Amino acid sequence: MDPVTYPIGPPPGWGPPHGYGPPPGWGPPVRPGIIPLRPLTLSDIFQGALGYVRSSPGATLGLATIVVTAVHIVTMVATLGALAAYGRPDTAHSDVRPTRALGAAVAALGGSQLVSWLGGILLSGMLTVVVGRAVFGSTITIADTWTRIRGRLLPLVGLALLEAAVVAALGGAAAVTFAVLTAIGSVPVAVLLGFPTALATLAAAVYLYTMVSFAPVLVVLERLPVVDAITRSFALVHHGFWRVLGIRVLALAVASVIATIVGAPSSIVGQIMAAGHSSTGVVLAGAAVASIGGAIGQIVTAPFTAGVTVLLYTDRRMRAEAFARVLQAGATAGPYAVEYTDGLWLTRAV
Numbered sequence: 001m002d003p004v005t006y007p008i009g010p011p012p013g014w015g016p017p018h019g020y021g022p023p024p025g026w027g028p029p030v031r032p033g034i035i036p037l038r039p040l041t042l043s044d045i046f047q048g049a050l051g052y053v054r055s056s057p058g059a060t061l062g063l064a065t066i067v068v069t070a071v072h073i074v075t076m077v078a079t080l081g082a083l084a085a086y087g088r089p090d091t092a093h094s095d096v097r098p099t100r101a102l103g104a105a106v107a108a109l110g111g112s113q114l115v116s117w118l119g120g121i122l123l124s125g126m127l128t129v130v131v132g133r134a135v136f137g138s139t140i141t142i143a144d145t146w147t148r149i150r151g152r153l154l155p156l157v158g159l160a161l162l163e164a165a166v167v168a169a170l171g172g173a174a175a176v177t178f179a180v181l182t183a184i185g186s187v188p189v190a191v192l193l194g195f196p197t198a199l200a201t202l203a204a205a206v207y208l209y210t211m212v213s214f215a216p217v218l219v220v221l222e223r224l225p226v227v228d229a230i231t232r233s234f235a236l237v238h239h240g241f242w243r244v245l246g247i248r249v250l251a252l253a254v255a256s257v258i259a260t261i262v263g264a265p266s267s268i269v270g271q272i273m274a275a276g277h278s279s280t281g282v283v284l285a286g287a288a289v290a291s292i293g294g295a296i297g298q299i300v301t302a303p304f305t306a307g308v309t310v311l312l313y314t315d316r317r318m319r320a321e322a323f324a325r326v327l328q329a330g331a332t333a334g335p336y337a338v339e340y341t342d343g344l345w346l347t348r349a350v
Contacts, residue, residue: 032331033137037324040315042247049251049307052134060303062142063126068302071119072295075112076288114164120302121160121216125149127306128220135314136331136341148220148342155219158226166208174201210245211237214313221310221345236316244312251308255301262300263293 030037034051035044053060129148133140140148177197211234218229237244270290317323330337330344 030328030331032135034131034134035311035314037135037318037327037331039318039324040311042250045247045308045311045315046251048131048134048311049304052131052307053303055134055137056130056139059130059140059142059145060127061299063130063145064123064299064302067119067123067126068295068298071116072291072298074115076291078112078115117164118157118160121156121163122153123302124216124306124309125152125156125220127303128217128310131307131310132221132342132345133338135327136338138338138341140338152220152223155224155226155229156216159215159219159229162226162230163212167205170201170205174198206245210241210248213237213244213248213309214316217310217313221313223346236313236320239320240316244316247308247312251305255305259294259297259301261297263290263297266290266293266296 034048126149129145181193214233215229218224218232267290270286273286330341
């Protein structure tokens with residue numbers, strides 16, 4: 001007897017009831033480049049921040065190498081100069097050497113921090129151009145990036161100096177408050193009363209840092225002046241403050257771990273070179289070797305953190321301004337209609 005067979009699958013003519021199923025014109029989210037053109041998840045943001053580096057490695061890593069190397073050279077010269085000043089014998093005025101060394105160290109630290117701040121803002125602005133192109137699947141060279149960014153360098157420098165001034169003002173206010181409390185009372189009282197002041201200063205710094213997160217991106221992509229960029233950044237971040245803060249902190253934590261791992265070998269070598277040696281030359285050589293690992297770690301991680309910031313900005317516009325429709329319309333022009341797609345970022349909600 002032949003075995004009985006049963007048909008597999010729905011009966012002929014079967015289908016979902018009328019009115020069910022995907023709506024007309026439905027399809028998966030448009031994704032011409034590194035992100036889907038819809039409100040982004042954390043995974044979308046992190047994958048996109050890595051994806052644009054893979055799509056334009058020359059522009060991203062090349063720009064990061066140029067800027068980070070220049071910044072590290074300046075900061076190392078300042079730091080090593082301070083160390084050399086401390087180590088230089090001064091038999092005629094041996095009592096002033098500690099004061100001179102302290103002044104040199106403070107000046108070197110302040111100058112190097114300012115240069116690092118400026119370099120970070122400039123690099124972020126340059127990489128913003130690369131991410132803006134990568135959203136539409138376009139690549140870009142270092143030369144093209146420079147052409148796009150050179151007209152925005154002065155606003156970026158102005159923004160960096162303004163932010164540095166605000167940070168210095170907050171730190172100075174906290175220091176002055178502690179000094180006044182110490183002068184009018186005992187040190188324990190100053191510490192007790194100064195601790196809430198320090199917390200309030202830190203909270204204010206974190207708040208302002210988060211609220212102006214998108215200002216460099218707005219200076220570059222929307223070509224806004226500094227004050228307008230800061231105002232618009234406040235408006236975009238306002239209703240998504242905790243999400244922006246959380247994702248940026250997570251991105252910085254990931255970047256910090258990666259930079260530490262990458263820079264660990266040269267840091268260890270530098271410490272071994274300097275350990276047990278009183279010679280200024282050996283100490284300087286060890287510090288120089290240790291800084292190489294820090295520079296490499298920053299070159300690797302700076303494009304990632306810059307990409308996260310730009311994609312967070314893109315996500316906030318898609319959530320607050322229905323910007324996804326604008327990007328989707330631009331995606332139909334193809335990845336090489338760069339003049340058209342660059343102009344889409346200028347669109348702002350009225």
